[in-house]
Amino acid sequence: MTPATFDPATIRSEFPTLEQSVNGRPLVYLDNAATSQKPRVVLNALQAYYENDNSNVHRGIHELSRRATVAYEESRTKVADWIGAAGPSEIIWTRGTTESINLIANAWGLDNLSEGDEILLSVLEHHSNIIPWQLVAHRTGAVIKYIELDERGRWILEDLPRLLTDRTKVVAISHVSNALGTINPVKTVTKAAHEVGALVLVDGAQGAVHMNVDVQDLGVDFYAFSGHKMCGPTGIGVLWAKGDLLNSMEPYQGGGEMIHFVGRDESTWAEVPHKFEAGTPNIAGAIGMGAAIDFLSEIGTEAIASHEQKLLGYAIEQISSVDGIRIYGPQSPSEHSALVSFTLGDAHPHDISTILDSEGIAIRAGHHCAQLAMKHFGISATARASIYLYNTQSDIDLLVEGLEQVQSIFA
Amino acid sequence: METPQLSSLYQQLILEHYRNPRNKAELKNKSVEIHMANPVCGDEVRLQLRIQDDLIEEAKFIGQGCSISQAAISMMTTLLHGCSLAEAEVLAECFTKMMQGDLEAAQDKRLKDLRALQGVSKFPVRIKCALIGFDALQEALKTHAREDKS
Numbered sequence: 001m002t003p004a005t006f007d008p009a010t011i012r013s014e015f016p017t018l019e020q021s022v023n024g025r026p027l028v029y030l031d032n033a034a035t036s037q038k039p040r041v042v043l044n045a046l047q048a049y050y051e052n053d054n055s056n057v058h059r060g061i062h063e064l065s066r067r068a069t070v071a072y073e074e075s076r077t078k079v080a081d082w083i084g085a086a087g088p089s090e091i092i093w094t095r096g097t098t099e100s101i102n103l104i105a106n107a108w109g110l111d112n113l114s115e116g117d118e119i120l121l122s123v124l125e126h127h128s129n130i131i132p133w134q135l136v137a138h139r140t141g142a143v144i145k146y147i148e149l150d151e152r153g154r155w156i157l158e159d160l161p162r163l164l165t166d167r168t169k170v171v172a173i174s175h176v177s178n179a180l181g182t183i184n185p186v187k188t189v190t191k192a193a194h195e196v197g198a199l200v201l202v203d204g205a206q207g208a209v210h211m212n213v214d215v216q217d218l219g220v221d222f223y224a225f226s227g228h229k230m231c232g233p234t235g236i237g238v239l240w241a242k243g244d245l246l247n248s249m250e251p252y253q254g255g256g257e258m259i260h261f262v263g264r265d266e267s268t269w270a271e272v273p274h275k276f277e278a279g280t281p282n283i284a285g286a287i288g289m290g291a292a293i294d295f296l297s298e299i300g301t302e303a304i305a306s307h308e309q310k311l312l313g314y315a316i317e318q319i320s321s322v323d324g325i326r327i328y329g330p331q332s333p334s335e336h337s338a339l340v341s342f343t344l345g346d347a348h349p350h351d352i353s354t355i356l357d358s359e360g361i362a363i364r365a366g367h368h369c370a371q372l373a374m375k376h377f378g379i380s381a382t383a384r385a386s387i388y389l390y391n392t393q394s395d396i397d398l399l400v401e402g403l404e405q406v407q408s409i410f411a
Numbered sequence: 412m413e414t415p416q417l418s419s420l421y422q423q424l425i426l427e428h429y430r431n432p433r434n435k436a437e438l439k440n441k442s443v444e445i446h447m448a449n450p451v452c453g454d455e456v457r458l459q460l461r462i463q464d465d466l467i468e469e470a471k472f473i474g475q476g477c478s479i480s481q482a483a484i485s486m487m488t489t490l491l492h493g494c495s496l497a498e499a500e501v502l503a504e505c506f507t508k509m510m511q512g513d514l515e516a517a518q519d520k521r522l523k524d525l526r527a528l529q530g531v532s533k534f535p536v537r538i539k540c541a542l543i544g545f546d547a548l549q550e551a552l553k554t555h556a557r558e559d560k561s
Contacts, residue, residue: 346430348477350452351421354537358417367453380453380475409421 006303012390014039014295025360028395033178033206033339033386034364035228038292042231045291049284057283058257058274072283075290076273082293083223084214085240092246092276093286096237097205098128100224101172103239103276104201105132107252113169115141120163120171120198122147122155123376126178127369129203133172142169147189149376153180153329160192168198175207175223179370179382180329181339183211190219199245205229209388210308210337212301215240227289231296236285239276246272253278296389304389308338311387315340315396319385322403328382339386341368344403347410349383355409356402363399419530420537421478428482428524433489438471443555447547454480454540458547460491462555467491467499477540479531484544486524496552503545503552510538 012018017037020027029037049071055064057072076088085091094100109132113119119133123146137144145163147155164171171193176183190200201222207213208225215223222245227236251258251269255278260268269275296304313333319325324345330336344352349365356363364384367374374380385399438459448455454476461469470491472484487506491499498521506525508516510532516522517529531541 350454350477350537350540351479354420354534355417358415366451380455409417410426 006299006307008307008390008392011299012392014041015390016040016043018390022360022362023358028359028361028398030385030387030391030395030399031362031364032388032391033229033368033384035234036209036231036388037390038233038288039231039295041295042233042288042291046233046284046288049287056280068283071287071290072281075286075293078290078293079238080240082213082297083208083238083240084216086216086243089272090240090243090246092239092241092273093281094224094237094239095235095282096226096228097203097224098132098237100222100237100239101129101201101203102132103252104222104224104241105136107249107276108199108245109133109136109142109170110140111250113137113140113142116167117142117169118165118167119144120147120168120173120193121145122173122184123149123372124153124155124177124179124182124184124370125172125174125372126203126205127371128205129172129174129201130372143167146372147173149373152331153177153182153373153376154335155184155189157185157188160189164192164196164198166196168193168196170199170201172201172203174203174205175213176204176210176337177329177370177373178206178339179368179373179384180341181206181336181386182329183335183337186218186220194219206337206339211305221245227285227292230292232289232292233282233285236282236289238289243272246276249276251275251278255279257281299389307389308387309333311391311393311396312336312338312340314393315385315387315399318396318400319403322400323407325403328377328379338388339384341382341384343379343382344406345410347406349381351410352383352403352406355406356399359398359402359405361399361402415530415533420534422527422530424524424527425478425482428485429478432472432474432481432485434471434485435473436471437473438469441471443551443558445547445551445554447543447550449476449480449539449543452477452540454543456480456484456543456547458484458488458544458551460551460555462496465496467494467496472544476543477537479528479537479540480543483525483528483541484547486528487544487548490521490523490525491548496555499548500552503549506545507542510541 015037053067055068057069076091079091080088193200199221202220204223204225209230223240228234258278328341353365366381441459442462444459446457456474458472470488505516512532
């Protein structure tokens, strides 16, 4: 499919979940930043694996195990190509972005942080890029600092020279904010962080979904993302790290598959990536994520991004037209990834969500696991509509009709 | 499942309590305070009671959250003034039953304005919102009983 033939209606028909009514209305799914729906090819890949090839990887000397191992490793290669990694050995399978960040905070952080060292985060971070660092800070005596936000939720970059010091060891930041949709200037911060010798971890949970991610071009050291937000199954995610960093780190968890030789008191570790994959991994999940990457690649990431940007522009314009709407975060679609975070008069976001749900419209309401960002704006929650490749203008029109109903109930 | 009607949820009385909450203030000389929050959605309440000889003399709260949670707390506090601890316990049980869909409980006149919240029972994901105030009340009664004994 080329951009010229990009047709959300055709794409939509590949997603069985979307073909249903909710509360008597056709489902309008606008909670994609929480998780995306899954196309048939991904569901089929999961079923085909369990029906035909189900067995453990890297263990059995038999046909099924060989097939499972090949499919599992092929998916790793697809992920490596998807983000421009130097090779598949730089791709660690995890349960998701959260586990990827916890892996680094533990396996790298515990050995490389000491009393008084500094960890730089941003106020915009998802809790999964704050709490792992708090845990490791408490254990090592490291100190957490934050990049503050301006009134539009953008990082205040002028503070960087003050925030980055020779004690800064790691900067952990999100590529795209899940709470506001801000596309963050990761490259600028990375350059400044490297000048003081700090490593940079990027939470790419929302980034890898909506843009062509090239980790070489970004120049970062760690990139974490999840399968389930990009058409893949839940429970599978990725940590990418530069090969030499992975080689220098101690394992995260111990168990099967991650060892080389095991002795009574001492053992040696398998080569990366297996060193970081203790236990039977989520084989079906990895295979499903590979199928998702094939699906997205065939449509084309640029075609998807251009559709989403157009729809986002339309959404911002239409949502703004409802009386009492306040949109949080940047207003121009160019600074914005595929979501709109808003409040409507004094209607609490949960009430907004319940009223929309009664019209079959799914959005997210709450603090979006970004309580620091909410606090910055002096609010406890927002409503968030997030779009993906299968959404259409009609979805946005129905959302706006729903918001008008909220407006009339709370008028 | 039949689609529940929104009108059963967002009644004027509920919106009125949401906009003009009763007893939303810090209570002086409080005997017990319970802070309760729902980390999933951010509903939050600090319920404060002044209790004298098994009687709730005054109930106030500080809170934030959705219309359902805040209206329920507001309505609850109006019923607690001059209520015995035993009566408060009964109210909490009765309201909880109503939220679980018990029609008999929903007929109980002692619930007064709170009966406007009956419709919430048809919205399973919102029941927690309606219950946060009474959850705090039950916790407060337990805490008071413990402190009374010691």
